[in-house]
Amino acid sequence: MRTQVQNEARRQGLRLWITSGPGLFWIVLFLLIPSAVLLGIGFFSADDYGSPILPVTLQPFQQVAGYSLLGWDDGNIIIFLRSLAQAGIATAVTALLSYPLVFFIMTRPAALRPLLLLFIVLPSWTNQVVRTYAWLELLGPNAPVSWLAHALHIVPPDLGIAPGTFAVTTGLAYNYLPYMMVPLYASAEKLDWTLVEAGRDLYASGLRLFWHTVFPQTLPGLLSGVIFVAIPAFGDYVVPQLLGGDRALMIGSLIANQFTETPDWPYGAALTIIMLVFTGAGLVAFRVLTRKLGGAGEATI
Amino acid sequence: MSDTAARGAISLSGITRIFSGMIPAVDRIDLEIRAGEFFTLLGPSGCGKTTLLRMIAGFETPDAGTILISGREMQDVPAHQRAVNTVFQSYALFPHLNVAENIGFGLRMRGVKKPERKKRVDAMMELLQIGAFAGRNAGQLSGGQRQRVALARALVNEPEVVLLDEPLSALDAKLRAELQIELLRMQKRLGMTFIFVTHDQHEALVMSDRIGVMSRGQLQQVGPVLDVYEKPRNVFVAEFLGLSNIWPMTAAGGGVGQTPIGPLQITAPMGAERQVMIRPEKIWLYNDSQAPRDRPNVFSGVVREAIYMGASTQYRVELTGGAIVLALDTNNAAAERSWRAGEAVAVELKPDNIMLIEG
Numbered sequence: 283m284r285t286q287v288q289n290e291a292r293r294q295g296l297r298l299w300i301t302s303g304p305g306l307f308w309i310v311l312f313l314l315i316p317s318a319v320l321l322g323i324g325f326f327s328a329d330d331y332g333s334p335i336l337p338v339t340l341q342p343f344q345q346v347a348g349y350s351l352l353g354w355d356d357g358n359i360i361i362f363l364r365s366l367a368q369a370g371i372a373t374a375v376t377a378l379l380s381y382p383l384v385f386f387i388m389t390r391p392a393a394l395r396p397l398l399l400l401f402i403v404l405p406s407w408t409n410q411v412v413r414t415y416a417w418l419e420l421l422g423p424n425a426p427v428s429w430l431a432h433a434l435h436i437v438p439p440d441l442g443i444a445p446g447t448f449a450v451t452t453g454l455a456y457n458y459l460p461y462m463m464v465p466l467y468a469s470a471e472k473l474d475w476t477l478v479e480a481g482r483d484l485y486a487s488g489l490r491l492f493w494h495t496v497f498p499q500t501l502p503g504l505l506s507g508v509i510f511v512a513i514p515a516f517g518d519y520v521v522p523q524l525l526g527g528d529r530a531l532m533i534g535s536l537i538a539n540q541f542t543e544t545p546d547w548p549y550g551a552a553l554t555i556i557m558l559v560f561t562g563a564g565l566v567a568f569r570v571l572t573r574k575l576g577g578a579g580e581a582t583i
Numbered sequence: 584m585s586d587t588a589a590r591g592a593i594s595l596s597g598i599t600r601i602f603s604g605m606i607p608a609v610d611r612i613d614l615e616i617r618a619g620e621f622f623t624l625l626g627p628s629g630c631g632k633t634t635l636l637r638m639i640a641g642f643e644t645p646d647a648g649t650i651l652i653s654g655r656e657m658q659d660v661p662a663h664q665r666a667v668n669t670v671f672q673s674y675a676l677f678p679h680l681n682v683a684e685n686i687g688f689g690l691r692m693r694g695v696k697k698p699e700r701k702k703r704v705d706a707m708m709e710l711l712q713i714g715a716f717a718g719r720n721a722g723q724l725s726g727g728q729r730q731r732v733a734l735a736r737a738l739v740n741e742p743e744v745v746l747l748d749e750p751l752s753a754l755d756a757k758l759r760a761e762l763q764i765e766l767l768r769m770q771k772r773l774g775m776t777f778i779f780v781t782h783d784q785h786e787a788l789v790m791s792d793r794i795g796v797m798s799r800g801q802l803q804q805v806g807p808v809l810d811v812y813e814k815p816r817n818v819f820v821a822e823f824l825g826l827s828n829i830w831p832m833t834a835a836g837g838g839v840g841q842t843p844i845g846p847l848q849i850t851a852p853m854g855a856e857r858q859v860m861i862r863p864e865k866i867w868l869y870n871d872s873q874a875p876r877d878r879p880n881v882f883s884g885v886v887r888e889a890i891y892m893g894a895s896t897q898y899r900v901e902l903t904g905g906a907i908v909l910a911l912d913t914n915n916a917a918a919e920r921s922w923r924a925g926e927a928v929a930v931e932l933k934p935d936n937i938m939l940i941e942g
């Protein structure tokens with residue numbers, strides 16, 4: 283009897299390895315090992331060409347904090363805060379745009395809804411670089427939008443809205459809108475309209491009605507959307523690189539520069555590690571917050 | 584008659600609601616509901632009773648007609664501005680608020696200050712015996728408790744009219760019976776107008792002062808419970824409310840009507856109605872040998888089916904001519920005896936108990 287139980291357990295173990303093995307192998311080989319290598323590089327010194335060499339040092343992290351041969355510089359702190367602000371503003375903009383869009387789509391005939399959703403999602407299937415170049419054209423010096431900005435004295439003559447901070451915000455919000463809309467739509471689709479009626483019945487209307495009856499019901503979707511937008515927007519590379527210019531540099535571009543233009547691999551790796559730490563901490567803090575808000579159990583990734 | 588401008592009185596005239604191109608859900612309804620009355624809209628599902636209720640609440644706008652609430656025209660006033668509160672079929676309690684917050688929601692939206700709000704919510708929770716759950720979430724309550732919270736949430740606003748959309752339909756029979764009585768007591772105590780929507784005829788009979796029976800968007804009959812049950816106007820009302828025997832009839836003169844079971848002596852004056860109706864409990868049963876043959880409307884037959892229902896027994900009697908008569912006999916001490924299938928019996932349809940109704 284006992285051997286039979288043991289055989290069964292062994293067979294189950296074998297089956298587990300066979301089924302999960304290939305995926306595990308893939309993850310270890312292409313995700314864990316490269317990540318470990320990258321993280322490791324962060325603790326090396328750099329040679330004249332920016333490649334990692336011994337000895338092991340914490341100097342790259344000092345560089346991240348702003349210390350260099352020339353003394354302390356606030357550049358990195360500013361880039362970090364700018365990335366945070368850009369991600370935050372872009373997330374807020376996508377949320378504000380998503381609510382009316384989601385409710386517009388939801389109140390259309392059922393046959394039309396998938397098509398409308400497709401229109402929202404479709405652009406995200408094309409290349410991000412191409413779409414961002416399109417924005418560069420739209421917001422460039424010779425575009426009508428920039429003429430308007432010239433007329434209102436928001437932007438000096440001969441310059442465009444892009445490159446600039448505002449262009450980056452626009453580009454990020456545009457790029458990540460579908461990632462806010464889809465989870466929000468998913469939770470709004472399950473909306474219990476009787477609760478909205480109950481709210482109207484109990485003297486609520488307009489914004490207060492929305493806030494007390496619709497918003498709590500869509501909170502899980504909104505929180506998922508916030509995670510889907512804020513984290514990638516924080517580390518985005520393409521948008522700030524193309525629409526930002528030097529004075530709108532974000533952390534993604536800063537990291538990329540350490541591997542391309544002025545190579546310094548250990549510094550780039552250290553930046554990546556710090557970014558990962560902050561993203562992870564933000565995610566944990568967010569989870570704690572959503573649990574406190576209650577009823578947001580679906581806001582997980 | 585009644586004062587249509589009194590607080591809580593409702594007056595509907597010509598109310599019509601048509602959903603995209605179909606037949607009217609509610610068709611030219613005229614109805615007066617008196618202040619402080621427990622009024623029930625009774626009908627099968629899809630008869631338009633819920634649509635009518637939703638128009639009084641303000642969730643639907645009538646395509647035609649006027650709604651007066653406490654004498655003021657309300658058909659174009661949005662729901663949040665009406666002094667009317669609804670108890671929803673699904674209760675519709677706010678899941679992110681606890682019991683006390685749910686009950687206080689309406690007061691909060693109307694800007695009632697917190698101390699006053701708390702006082703009124705506490706008083707209402709005490710009245711409905713739900714104070715112990717004040718801090719609980721709606722999801723942690725049983726069906727009966729939720730129902731009470733939903734009722735409290737409506738009543739605490741002291742509305743002119745309380746609308747109840749099948750609020751007891753999700754509860755089991757015993758709890759439902761308890762809450763029916765409780766709801767009725769609450770309504771009498773507070774003196775508010777209650778409009779109750781149900782498809783359950785028993786519920787309607789137990790609770791209502793007056794009933795409006797609806798079918799296909801129209802009111803078939805409106806009246807006190809007793810009238811509607813005892814004197815249904817047409818076949819639909821007679822069949823929907825309780826059990827009935829209905830036969831077509833042609834007047835033969837001298838208070839006699841020709842029916843499939845034979846000529847019937849009828850007391851009621853014969854008008855345009857072409858159907859006769861008699862309730863099963865108004866039919867007397869005898870052993871065939873002891874039947875009072877000297878009296879009118881006595882027919883012989885055979886019991887085909889006897890269904891024992893506790894307090895009473897329901898008999899299907901096949902008369903000599905082949906017609907079926909449904910009779911109900913109480914099983915009290917005074918009952919002579921009971922019969923079994925196959926036994927020869929006689930039925931007596933007393934002329935006073937035979938109603939003339941429309942087809």
